[in-house]
Amino acid sequence: MRSRHANLGHEPVTVRARELKVWEALNLALDEAMAADEAVFILGEDVGLYGGSYRVTQGLYAKYGEWRVRDTPISENSFTGLGVGAALVGGRPIVEIMTVNFALLALDAIINMAAKLRYMSGGQFTVPLVVRMPGGVARQLAAQHSQRLEHTLLNVPGLRVVVPGTPQDSYWQLTQAIECDDPVIVLEHELLYNDSGPFDAEAEPLPLHAAAVRREGRDLTLIAWHRMVGVALEAAETLAGEGIEAEVIDLRSLRPLDLPVLVKSVEKTHHALVVEEDCRFAGAGAEIAASLHEAAFGALDAPVERVAGLDVPTPYNGLLEQASIPDAGAVVGTALRILTPRV
């Protein structure tokens, strides 16, 4: 594994143990990876001169030049496929898709190519490709710009799907994704980019696919990722006021799923609730609930339930938009119901 602390040849963006925003942490991970390995290059719409739609690639174009930070035409399938081709012959491309919504136009490159080439070639080729994509419900961007694609990407063997939500995880997981020889989809949440959080460049990283317990509790396990971790933590705070101690797990990775951590938690709490921003029907939460039932049925005192997005396209109206995704109140309500002993 490459050192995470390459000589960047300029004033380091970070000092040890401090606060960083999510986008800054991602930017730092990219900068270090590019400094350490010339095979790493970035491509996508407005990633270069403009600096990235969410500033994630800011400053890199000036530093590494146009061949390593490439502004592309609006041709998602072909520039993602370009990444696949380059990865086959030694490159370590990082494709930024402006938002997940546009990744629908690149699914051929991602699902038919990136995910399958290693297997179809009998293991001769690796596809060390990273595809980053911001997504989720942001603020009134309407139905075509407020989606989540977990449901589609999770069901694809050959892909790894990670969902960092904190600055520290964003830095660790993007760094690890770049180092990984498999295609890794990094889902980012548009509302988290400006969140600040503690950051320690020297800390020992968690593995790429490890789930993390964000709050310990004995009564109920709340399982979430991305922005819903914050919602779950808020709900846990309220529940604590009622004398209920909820454990909050941030999945960090959706494929593979750190099921052992979930099972261990449920063996303690005997109750679990998945908090998911994506639509409920056939979403990631369904897989998580089903696999928990299979793995820990004996430990469960009640069925694993889901609080999830409504099965509607995201509405434009702000009030309706909020109503279409879970909030802490909904989590608390469901949690209380689950924990109420049935007669």
Add this chain to the structure above:
Amino acid sequence: MQRELARQFLYDMMLARQFEQAAADQYQQGNIAGFLHLYPGEEAVAVGSLRAADAGDYVVSTYREHVHAMVKGITPRAVMAELFGKATGCSGGYGGSMHLFDREKRFLGGYAIVGETFPVAIGVGYWLRMTGQNDVVYCFFGDGAANQGTFHESLNMAALWKLPVLFICENNHYQIGTEIHRHTAVPEIWRHTTPYGIPGKRVDGMDVAAVYDATRDALAFVRAGNGPMLLECDTYRYRGHSMADSGAYRSALEVQELMARDPVRTFRERALAEGWIRETEIADIEKQVQETVADAVQFAEQSPDPDDVRKDVYAEPFRLYGGSR
């Protein structure tokens, strides 16, 4: 023409014809399954273009790629074994007819989604250009594939960044059962490059020497750093689109006319007439080809099946839920 090259062309094309016939036979016998797209009629394209390649050049091809693979150096044994789905196949039995790969030979695969070869090829070209390497990447595609968005997207990027890609259209006039005048408004595929400023050229794809010469010129142009070029090879397939297709939508007259331009027979006659080769040499090739194909079939028959269904889903296998182990 050099005698050695003429002999090579003839050998390659005769091997291609025999190999594909054997594949069809094995398919009928049930030893090969799935989709099988054969190449008879189009031999001059793969042979003429790829005999002009350097060993370091890369190839990205379609699902109709057995002959490309063999001319690029994958053995007939490894190709036939792959069609049989055997562990000794060039993709270990995991790819099949449409997905031939060979890392060493720089054969980057057969792609079975029409239009995928474009982005893969420009990705290879991008890497070559970014790292200052002098190799070229071949991008094969059919006339039907020119209707995909990826064709235009990739031509644009290849031209914009002057990528060392040689686009080779195998225009066999059909997109399965849809004749070219019914599937594109501009049936001269080479003209599709005009808006991108890419030089395009049409060549007689039934003439191996013409394809070879045109490819050499094109490679020189691309290798010199001028950016991509497109060669449209005008050709024809004698069989149906795949083994599932009889080709009944074509008139007998049309097929007959094109049979008269059979690339293998016409080149053999020309090579004899020009004195590039002797009858006895042709007889030798014939025998050699028959033996090679019979050996490939026998090798495939006797090879073991792959036995690990979970292998190589991930480069770094993991045991967490959703992994391959």
